[in-house]
Amino acid sequence: MPRASTKPARLRLVGGKSASQATARRFGPTGDLEDDQLVALVRQSDALAFEVLYRRHASFALNLAVRIQGSARDVEDIVHDAFLRAHHRVHELRDGASFRSWLGAIVVRLVRTRLRRRRMLGALGLAGGDPVDLDAVASAEAGPEVRAQLAQIYALVQTLSPDDRIAWTLRHIERHRLEAVAELAGCSLATAKRRIVRAQRFLSTHFVAPFTEPAP
């Protein structure tokens, strides 16, 4: 289920870390500014403000890309390209406070392009499936049973269409609210729900629960 949000921030990151304190120390007063204020400064070509935005949201972007892809492959390229694109198009962002979700949508689009490309290559018999790197997804502290479940889930998710895969991952792995899923995936709420339901139905049918001892 989605987590309750106490801030109006649209997205929440699970498993990431906040860099706000670190950036505040490093960048002085600029590090204390809110996203909308930073975006306004970036529009005036303030490089420091953009660096603060980058360091504040890089972790979110990296984790988002890895979890949708199921691997850390080219993830630095994706995040690099996403921030570069964000920098070039910052004038198109109407609400500076939604920088995080806007950036997330850029990351999702970049990942989706790669997923589709891999899928098309696979369909044409030119490449194997998109490899899932369990070590990239699961933390070192995760137990073997949890890792096995994650491996199974990602193996199933891998067979979904990129759009369904993205929607389901954002909802059930990243634990975003439905509205945030729609925003990140660049589709309507109804479409996001439809994709999630379709993916969920497939996973529910094919997921095999771990063996448990029957009750005596």
Next chain:
Amino acid sequence: MSEPKLPELASALRDHGSDERIERVWQRLESDLAVAAPRPRAALWWAPAAMVIVFGAGVLVGAHWRAQEVAGSVVPVLAEPWTSAEAAGTPQAALRPAAVAEPQHPKRERKLPVLDGTEEPPVEAVPPIVEVPVAPALPPVPQSVSPEWERLANEGDPSGAYNALEKQGGFDAALGRASAEQLMTLYEIGLAVGHRPKAVQALRQVVERYPADENAADAAYRLGSLLDKAGDKAGAEKAFAAYRRLSPKGDFVEDALARQFDSAVERGDVPAARQYADQYAKDFPKGRRLSAIKKQLAKLSGAPQAAESVPEAEDTVDDEAEEVSAPRKP
């Protein structure tokens, strides 16, 4: 159906936001940003002035137009309704034909006299009645519920989906009212059950009816591949051209252009092949197919010595691009 019991993901997922990685990406980003500084927005001080000028010009043109209409003695017929019965017995009847001179640019409503039901309407005001064959009404398609065939296809049962399609009016009927996404599903169904022509039809529909849809470029490329395999080289060439047009910066642009060249060669169209080869050399000077294309072109032109002397291009593209450019003859 029960949901899969997922583990506690917050603790099970790895965090990739390490300081080293963030710093590494920033170094690249910083150097790129230094090269391409953001362009300041163009000042828009002239916009209000331009709007005023455009508005003023519109007013002048409108006034001029109105003046022309008045000079042409255009009488507002609808403002003064009359019937043929009235017209026959009033002094105005004698004047009316001259007064109701046909304007140079008559407005449609001015041709419609007000009728009281007693007179014969003017012939020109009544369009001829033509018997139009009425197509049989299609069964209503619920918008909120997926058709059975789509549900089955999404569940991984293309044969079942195809059978359901046959029961619900057939594949072709579904093509006519499918969305772009549904057409892609129909394409997959057609391909899965071995009806390639139907798969081709579905892809064509996506390209022709939904060129702005995100599936269109993908559909065009797949269409080119299918037609190429079916031996329709001209069709494949057109489909690859459509892909390049729909996705000029797409991942498969280089490959599509090379395959256009291949199709032109297969068709024996040397001028077209030369054109594609020139385009390829211009757009992809380090393209992996460049040397092969040059060789083939030289061979077609009857210059084997030239073909021998064309140096091999270095493979400078990445792994994925190499896979894309790999020869894929049927």
